[in-house]
């Protein structure tokens with residue numbers, strides 16, 4: 001007799017229903033698994049056999065064939081243990097097949113029959129919902145995460161025996177519910193604040209501009225000048241996550257198995273700071289059973305690359321596509337996967353190997369060749385995708401000792417939000433906006449067409465741009481970056497037309513075009 005129970009499979013972040021067909025027939029005892037399962041799924045056989053026996057059921061000494069359909073999508077991970085076990089129990093009459101076919105099942109089994117939590121539950125449950133299933137059985141450890149999907153009944157189960165009891169009507173499993181919107185309001189612990197940062201007016205301003213327009217930024221400065229300190233405070237001035245943004249970020253963290261227990265929803269913008277020894281795969285994602293990398297974990301948030309010239313060259317090269325497209329594509333043998341990667345890149349570095357090139361106090365010990373080689377490790381095309389370049393000079397004694405209280409993050413964030421609101425309003429009227437993922441439209445994401453359309457200047461500003469363009473022999477890319485950044489500055493200033501002041505400030509943020517790279 002053939003029975004069919006439902007589960008789901010993911011391709012990137014998109015899920016679809018998978019049918020687990022189980023046939024138990026007479027013949028030499030065997031247990032075959034077909035339908036493009038990877039090795040992790042094939043290991044299910046031993047777990048399922050032990051779990052069934054140890055839950056007080058009989059494992060059939062017959063010919064068992066399990067087919068995961070459709071056969072053309074790769075099935076990964078241990079989530080099919082549970083549907084396979086239920087399918088076998090139903091096919092052998094130990095459970096009622098009709099009742100079993102009503103649910104979608106996800107879960108790994110341990111040998112003693114308990115149900116273990118798995119990664120990727122949120123995108124899987126969303127897929128079940130989209131396929132119009134009402135009831136999903138998931139491991140109890142994943143209950144809070146699964147219940148982020150409203151309008152669907154989530155039944156958390158802790159063991160195969162408990163679940164079998166429920167499916168045969170002997171005991172009850174209660175659907176798990178929670179107030180999803182409340183999760184967004186959970187306090188998120190210690191928040192770093194710009195009130196701690198003395199002096200550094202120029203750097204603070206540049207970070208405000210970066211936050212207001214979603215621009216990538218690189219900070220250069222000698223050791224101890226406060227680059228890391230500034231970068232870590234960026235989240236405190238970025239707009240709060242909206243609920244759809246939070247769900248997107250949570251899906252990625254779920255897939256990577258990085259949701260902490262008790263916090264099923266990613267409620268604040270991610271801040272990822274991989275170490276400079278990180279491999280290309282860990283930065284952009286991939287691997288044998290592909291996982292999202294740092295660029296996707298930073299989706300809707302910040303990717304901070306401290307000491308950026310120290311990163312592997314190919315890891316930096318691989319950043320170019322996500323920075324350009326807001327997505328990252330991972331090629332595999334016979335398919336490719338795309339994950340979202342809409343992020344703000346914040347990079348920090350010393351200006352030279354010893355760290356003191358251009359320092360006001362200490363002398364740099366490097367040769368001009370060493371200085372040039374150090375910065376040229378950042379490829380031109382990567383720097384080209386960073387809108388703001390700023391220098392973070394060491395603090396003077398007066399700046400450290402002053403009694404003046406630095407501005408805290410809250411008013412800066414309010415200005416950033418007002419500037420973002422202007423951008424949203426502007427882009428809302430733009431029917432050409434075809435970004436695939438839900439992100440607030442921001443100036444940094446404008447394409448060449450939008451730049452021409454939305455970056456209108458006053459006459460003197462136009463004259464200034466023309467002069468600077470020729471004098472500094474800027475590339476077309478730099479030209480557009482300057483316009484985008486001046487658009488953001490004008491948004492902070494509440495102006496529809498970009499004036500000379502906004503343009504002049506934006507030009508200042510291209511130091512690396514002028515000094516170090518042609």
Ligand SMILES: Nc1ncnc2c1ncn2[C@@H]1O[C@H](COP(=O)(O)OP(=O)(O)OP(=O)(O)O)[C@@H](O)[C@H]1O
Nearest residue numbers: 196197198199200222223224225226227228229230
């Ligand atoms: N503007 C500032 N206001 C207050 N404290 C500061 C400031 N700048 C630096 N500091 C202090 O100096 C410490 C070192 O700063 P930070 O680690 O950010 O420097 P850095 O520029 O990242 O240096 P490195 O190049 O060595 O990584 C900070 O933890 C902080 O205590």
Ligand SMILES: [Mg+2]
Nearest residue numbers: 227228306348
């Ligand atoms: Mg640092």
Ligand SMILES: [Zn+2]
Nearest residue numbers: 352354364366
């Ligand atoms: Zn030096």
